[in-house]
Structure formats: structure tokens, C-alpha cells
Amino acid sequence: MPELPEVETSRRGISPYVVGNEVSKVTIRQRQLRWPISAAISRELPGQTIDTLERRAKYLLFKTATGTMLLHLGMSGRLCIVKHGTPATTHDHVDIEFANGLLLRFNDARRFGSLLWARDPTKHRLLCNLGPEPLSGDFDGAYLWQRARGRKVAIKQFIMNANIVVGVGNIYASESLFRAGIDPRRQAQRVSRVRADRLAATIKEVLAEAIQAGGTTLRDFLGSDGEPGYFQQDLRVYDREDSPCRECHAPIRRIVQGQRATYFCRRCQR
DNA sequence: ACTGGCACCTGGGCGC
DNA sequence: TGCGCCCAGGTGCCAG
Numbered sequence: 420m421p422e423l424p425e426v427e428t429s430r431r432g433i434s435p436y437v438v439g440n441e442v443s444k445v446t447i448r449q450r451q452l453r454w455p456i457s458a459a460i461s462r463e464l465p466g467q468t469i470d471t472l473e474r475r476a477k478y479l480l481f482k483t484a485t486g487t488m489l490l491h492l493g494m495s496g497r498l499c500i501v502k503h504g505t506p507a508t509t510h511d512h513v514d515i516e517f518a519n520g521l522l523l524r525f526n527d528a529r530r531f532g533s534l535l536w537a538r539d540p541t542k543h544r545l546l547c548n549l550g551p552e553p554l555s556g557d558f559d560g561a562y563l564w565q566r567a568r569g570r571k572v573a574i575k576q577f578i579m580n581a582n583i584v585v586g587v588g589n590i591y592a593s594e595s596l597f598r599a600g601i602d603p604r605r606q607a608q609r610v611s612r613v614r615a616d617r618l619a620a621t622i623k624e625v626l627a628e629a630i631q632a633g634g635t636t637l638r639d640f641l642g643s644d645g646e647p648g649y650f651q652q653d654l655r656v657y658d659r660e661d662s663p664c665r666e667c668h669a670p671i672r673r674i675v676q677g678q679r680a681t682y683f684c685r686r687c688q689r
Numbered sequence: 690a691c692t693g694g695c696a697c698c699t700g701g702g703c704g705c
Numbered sequence: 706t707g708c709g710c711c712c713a714g715g716t717g718c719c720a721g
Contacts, residue, residue, distance in 0.1 A: 422714055453697065453716085477715075494715055495699075510699085529698045531715060545717085572692065581716075588714055657714095677693070680712085695719080703711085 421492035423553070423586030423626055424650065426477045428633035429498050433523060434472050436500045437481070440517040441468045449512040452530050453493060456513070459536035460488060464515065476549050476585035480540055487540045493531030499524050550584045553622050558584055560616030567607040567615065574610055575603035576677050578622065587622060590657045591629065593682045595621040597656045602688045603681045604674070628653065656682040 421429075445461040467483040474480065481488040492498070500521050507514070513525040513534060525534070537543040551557035566583050567574075575596060578587045587595070596603050598621035601614060610618065632650035655665050660673035664684040674681050 425714075451698095491715080493698095494713070527698095528700065529713090529715095531697065570691080576692090579715095590714055678695085679715095692721090693719105696717090697715105699713105701712085703709105705708090705710105 422588035422590055423477055424629035424633045427474055427630050430472055430474050430479055433498055433500055436521050437469050438472050440519050442515055443518045444516040446514040453533045456534045457536040475546060486536055486538045489535040489537055491533045495529040496527040496532035548582055550582050553584050553586050553626055560619040563619050564612050564615035570607040572607055573676055574605050574607045575681055577607035589679050591625050593657045595625045600688055603683050
């Protein structure tokens, strides 16, 4: 589920039901996520209004008058909006109830997600060292190329490093490298200035397209359905091992880099 | 300062 | 049908 486009899709989906509403109750069924859920969540949140719902990297930021709730979906986290009294099922770890009769439910089978409290999120240890947002003006080829000086790590792992740029997950790393025609194994420092421009552009393009596609799944958010998203049909290499490249028909290869699967076309990517 | 490897956790799919 | 194995969209932390 949660790459940056999915997190952004979730943000847009739940925003209308959350922003401007008062929290009436917090129910925590499973406190042990990636880190224990901050005790401050159930202490601070009830009685407060969610003023804004923002996203930084793959974190959702629920801002209130006294602080911010940070929510990360990890690998398997999902959010849905349901009515009060809707029975919880397996892995429904947290409910944030609102005075309007609805509640925000957090479900996370693998429990790699997290729910934390911060007075000032910009100073939080998990957020303060993050790289720029990929869709912002702060991220471009010049920046990417500059940061890659002296870096021998493979370009795929380099763009997945959140200190360099946030939000490029395993799927979109492969997809943007394919579109840029760059071999994922190439050392970061060996990507030319011109191709760094190209790569920054394809990262923005792929993420923007995926948000667009994810946006089409927003409709039945209230129904709490797990939403598949439509970007899957636009994937050119991810999860397509041995299938023909859509450009040259050579078989798509699967390799492992940093214990993660990488998919690419040997002929199209150099 | 970089890099690679491990850790956290559950569930689905596959081969036998 | 059951069991063992591998894989999964993230990312902080550790040792070298």
C-alpha cells in the first residue's frame, strides 16, 4: 500500500472527515507498533480539534493547538473512515473518534507503522534530517547530482535514501529509473549531470501520475473498502520479471539490491 | 561519512 | 490439507 502516492491519497481521502473536527475519544487496542504508541496521543487528543492534515515524506501530520500527531503507515498500514460502533476486526489497532459520529481507524497487519506525538514536528528526530519533497522545487537534477558527488552506492538505493529525497519507495525507484534509462546498479556518482536532470524529472512524473491514479480510488473511502489503486496497470518494470519490456521486448530482469527487489530492462537502461 | 546488513511483524502464495 | 519456505509497497540502527 503505502508509497508516497498512497499516503497522499489517504491524506486527501480522510481530510474532509477529519479537518475541523473535534476528537471525542481515542481507543488503542494494540500499543506495540514499530515503536510503542506515544502515551501523549490518548492524553492530549480528546477534546482537541484537528486544525490541519499535512504530509511530510510518508508521515501524515495531524495538527492541533498543542501539538501534532505523526502517523506512518509502514508497509501494511491502512486508514479508513467508518461510523461510531462499527465492529473492529483483526489488526484494527487504533480508533480516533470524532464528535461528528465518524471515526478514523488505523489497521496495520505487520505493525511497522507508527503513531507518535510531537510538540514541534519539524524538530522531531525522525523528521528533522529528511531530504526535500520530490514534487517540490527544492528537488531537481542539480540538487540530485550535487548530492551524488563521491557516492558509490547504487543509484537505486541512493534515490531511496530519505536523507537525499523522501518518498521514493521500492516500486517507484524502479519505475523512474526505467523511464530515465538508467541502470539501477550504476554508482550514484557515475550518473551524469544531464541524466540527473532526466532522473529528477522522471521521479516527479511517476509520483505525480501515481497520485493521479490513486486519486481515482478516493470515491468509496467512506465504505472502508481496501482500495487497490489503478497505478498498477501503468507499471513498466516492477513485478514484471521475464515479461517483455514495453519498449524493446527484452525480458525484464529481477535482481536484489540492499535486500530489496529491483526490476529493470538490460537493453533500455545503461 | 558511507555502506551493507539486520531488525521489527504478519499473511499470502507456492512447491512438496 | 498441511507444512515449510520465500516474498512483500519501510526505515532506523548497528558495526565496520
